[in-house]
Amino acid sequence: MFSGRCGSWTGGAGLWVELSGKMHVLARLLAQLRQKTDDRIVLVSNYTQTLDLFSQLCRERRYPFLRLDGTTSISKRQKLVNHFNDPAKDEFAFLLSSKAGGCGLNLIGGNRLVLFDPDWNPANDKQAAARVWRDGQKKRVYIYRFLSTGTIEEKVYQRQMSKEGLQKVIQQEQTDSDIQGNCLSAEDLRDLFTFHDSRSEIHEKMSCDRCQPDAVMPDDNIIAELHTQGHQPDQEDIGGFAGVAGCLHTLQSSEKQIG
Numbered sequence: 289m290f291s292g293r294c295g296s297w298t299g300g301a302g303l304w305v306e307l308s309g310k311m312h313v314l315a316r317l318l319a320q321l322r323q324k325t326d327d328r329i330v331l332v333s334n335y336t337q338t339l340d341l342f343s344q345l346c347r348e349r350r351y352p353f354l355r356l357d358g359t360t361s362i363s364k365r366q367k368l369v370n371h372f373n374d375p376a377k378d379e380f381a382f383l384l385s386s387k388a389g390g391c392g393l394n395l396i397g398g399n400r401l402v403l404f405d406p407d408w409n410p411a412n413d414k415q416a417a418a419r420v421w422r423d424g425q426k427k428r429v430y431i432y433r434f435l436s437t438g439t440i441e442e443k444v445y446q447r448q449m450s451k452e453g454l455q456k457v458i459q460q461e462q463t464d465s466d467i468q469g470n471c472l473s474a475e476d477l478r479d480l481f482t483f484h485d486s487r488s489e490i491h492e493k494m495s496c497d498r499c500q501p502d503a504v505m506p507d508d509n510i511i512a513e514l515h516t517q518g519h520q521p522d523q524e525d526i527g528g529f530a531g532v533a534g535c536l537h538t539l540q541s542s543e544k545q546i547g
Contacts, residue, residue, distance in 0.1 A: 305345065310434045314402065315345060317432070321400065322351060322380060327427070328372070328398035330382045332416045334405050342383045352378045356393075357385035365389070373397035386416045395419040399427035404434050406441055410448035437488040443479070 305315045314331075321327050331342050336357050346353040354368050372382045373396055382398055386407065401420045407413050417431045435441045 304341075310404065310436060311341065311345070313434065314404070315349070317402075318345070318349065318351065318381070322349075327400050328380055328382070329400040329402065330384055330395055330398045330420055331402050332384045332386050332404060332419075334386050334407055336385060338404060339383045339385060342381070346381055346383075351380045353381040353383060354379050355383040356389045357383075358388045360388065365393075369393055369395060384416070384419070386412060389419070391415045393419050394422045394424070396422050396425045399425065400430045400432070402432045402434060406433070406435065406444040406448065408444055408447060410452050413448070442488070447476075 305311050318329065321329060331339075333339055333342070336359075339355060339357055343353070343355060345351075354372050356365055356368050360368070368382075371377055372379050373394070375397070379397075382395060384393075384395075398420050401417055403413055403417060407416075413433075420431075421429050433445075435445055
């Protein structure tokens with residue numbers, strides 16, 4: 289069980305990771321990056337309780353990490369940034385609160401960034417993602433956005449797309465005036481709390497032809513090619529989308545065995 293406001297787990301070391309699909313994928317991703325690359329990663333969340341879980345995961349797996357949130361003093365923040373950007377240091381992960389450090393920081397020491405939970409304002413997510421895509425970055429940058437299908441996160445992300453002018457893709461019958469609107473209508477508010485029995489409502493509304501709902505799971509020979517789901521093939525994506533896809537395959541197989 290989780291105890292206290294910090295959300296620390298008291299039911300056994302490592303077992304708590306299996307309770308969350310997103311945390312399970314994150315743990316697998318971090319393990320692959322740590323073992324197979326020299327990349328560093330920035331983990332971004334809107335909630336300090338989630339950062340607490342990141343901290344616990346890093347401590348259990350013995351990943352060196354730094355943390356910056358609203359409780360970090362102004363004088364200490366730049367020292368943390370400089371420490372993370374120093375290639376001579378061994379820090380592997382930088383835990384970042386999007387509210388405290390989503391703007392202005394230059395975290396070029398890392399070239400991979402995880403947006404663990406979406407923000408209602410797409411500009412906030414873009415600002416957070418840009419922390420590693422800055423002047424002086426010498427590596428290829430990878431941004432991972434974690435979403436759980438069938439949850440409010442899908443609704444939040446759809447609202448982001450609407451605010452960015454992409455609502456024509458999702459709801460082609462919307463008028464131009466509706467696309468520009470920033471306020472939630474009564475229908476939009478009702479839809480936020482309406483459950484849709486589908487694998488991914490976003491894929492259905494976008495009429496995505498890359499992911500078929502009845503498609504069979506890929507075998508091990510083509511899992512390595514699944515990073516093309518990002519629409520940017522990369523043969524050097526070690527621990528990237530290929531690793532995440534393999535993790536999801538394993539997770540779904542485990543669910544079938546349990547069921």
